Amino acid sequence: MSTFPIKQEIIDQFKEDLGIKNIAYATIRQIVNLVNKLEQKYQVQFIRTEMGVPGLPANRIGPNAEIKALNEGVASAYPPIEGIATLKTELARFASLFLNIDITPEGCIPTVGSMQGAFVMFLVANRRDANKTKTLFIDPGFPVQKRQLAVLGMTYESFDLYNYRGEKLKDKLEEFLQKGDISTILYSNPNNPSWVCFTEKELKIIGDMANKYDVIILEDLAYFGMDFRENFGKPGLPPYQPTVAHYTTNYVLLFSGSKIFSYAGQRIGALLISDALFHKRYPDLTRLFNTDRFGLTILQEGLYTASAGTSHSAQFGFAAMLKAVNSGEMDFVSEIKTYGDRAKVMKQLFLNNGFHIVYNKDEDRELADGFYFTIAYNNMKGDELLNNLIKYGISAITLDTTGSTRTEGLRICVSQTGEDRFDDLKERLQLFKKAYPTI
Incomplete structure (x- = not known):
């Protein structure tokens, strides 16, 4: 029966x-x-x-590198909050080889998954200007990110992309941004849950709006390279993963090892912050924090108070997989x-x-x-x-x-x-x- x-x-x-x-x-x-x-x-x-x-299953390159690091004693040492040097270098290389953008290792910061990355960005970016305290979500999106704002006592605006593709996106964004209270815009690309992917036209519109209204774009790349209509997995060769970073320097990319490396259990991701934004000064940050420098506030106030760094051994695993991908030894797209x-x-x-x-x-x-x-x-x-x-x-x-x-x-x-x-x-x-x- x-x-x-x-x-x-x-x-x-x-x-x-x-x-x-x-x-x-x-x-x-x-x-x-x-x-x-x-x-x-x-x-x-x-x-x-x-x-x-x-x-x-995760590629053995990551776990093996973690085991090696643990055997060498990293478990007894606090990880540097800014991240281990090898991981920062490989993150910067990855950005160059697969996104065709240049970021110095200084702005490549490991986080406890991209969820922590988003949380810390809300914590800091939405306090950089006393008049700009909201996040605008281009929905549909990951529900927990809105819960993060609620936990922080922050508010948000949102709209569904469904009826605002292409040129229609510009007027819809301006409808919100001209009010002057939006500090950050967040979306995922490819999108969770709809799997829509922003076109270059749409990414340029978003970048132009960021420049016009001094808004920071939080681009969630949790599903990096997974628009399989193209092969974004060839290091240093086009096509490259589309990104708003080609159209503005007001960006932070939320990067994750969970899906592209099947490394969800190790809770490892990264913030990729543009050089210009990392070094930018916002006097209003000193209302709550000890410095007006954006990048230092992320490190010394955001990440330090949230977790005092990211798992030491997981950083070694993440770095090893990125190095293999950057060197062409591991084809992450074919694996997923x-x-x-x-x-x-x-x-x-x-x-x-x-x-x-x-x-x-x-x-x-x-x-x-x-x-x-x-x-x-x-x-x-x-x-x-x-x-x-x-x-x-x-x-x-x-x-x-x-x-x-x-x-x-x-x-x-x-x-x-x-x-x-x-x-x-x-x-x-x-x-x-x-x-x-x-x-």
Whole structure:
């Protein structure tokens, strides 16, 4: 006898146990816990698409370098807050070889994942000007970044990119920036959750706006090189990963080892701060901090008070992988391209069963196949759709929590669904379609 559909009263009971009042606004971790409880009760493995975790093993270069460093005694030594010299050098080389931008090692600073990087940037950048205290999010986006601002007692503005692609982006940005209270703009590229990728035209618009209104751009590159329509993995050769850094010096790039190196467990990332911004002075910083220099405030006030540095051994692992990539010994794009292959198959399985893709274009280009995609079904709202998919052993998150206006949609992450689960996904989607026929 089939487990599916799971009884609604069981789902409701577990939701109540976990404090989930409205599944549309459940956190990712709440969905994880809900599905864990259902898997345990029914002894069935869900198709897990709710959490963006790496689904591939880390290249041994990183762990081996960490083991070597630990054997040499780094565990007993505090890491330098600014980062070990070899990592800073390799981060600067990576920026040159894969982004085609020049940053001195001084502005390449390791962080405890790019999440800490964002937190510290909010902490400092939104206090550099007494009149500019807000962040503008180009949504949809990563919900936790808005929670970070709430924890810091800061406020934000946001808009959904969906209806403002291309030239329309300029007027929308000006609508917010001309008020004069925006200090930072944050977006991810490729975008989590929609997987849209900003075009060069759009990045130039953002850069021009940063210059015009003295706004700092926080460009989240957690999914670096994962627009697989191009191969951004050839050191020193075009095409290069698109970035706003080509159009302004008012930028900080949030870089992460979690996805491109499958190194999420080591919590290692970096801030790549332009030389001009790193050395810039903001007198208003001294209202709260001991210096008016932006880069020094990040180091001596932000990172020092947040964690007093980043794991010593993890820095050695990160540096070793970057060195291998920079030297052409390790092709990181080929190692993670399987995500694009999975997305192509999984997307088609959803389409074959009456679903449609919510965010489906980059201006006039078809969206890339990558780590995420977005789906909707019939006239169901996102919370109803998620609830009904859970009945058939498929988990996801709604777009409601991401700042998207497309509340009919869900985010699908492909990382935990290998080829061995495609038949299970196909079967469950067919059962779902039979229970909820397309209109």
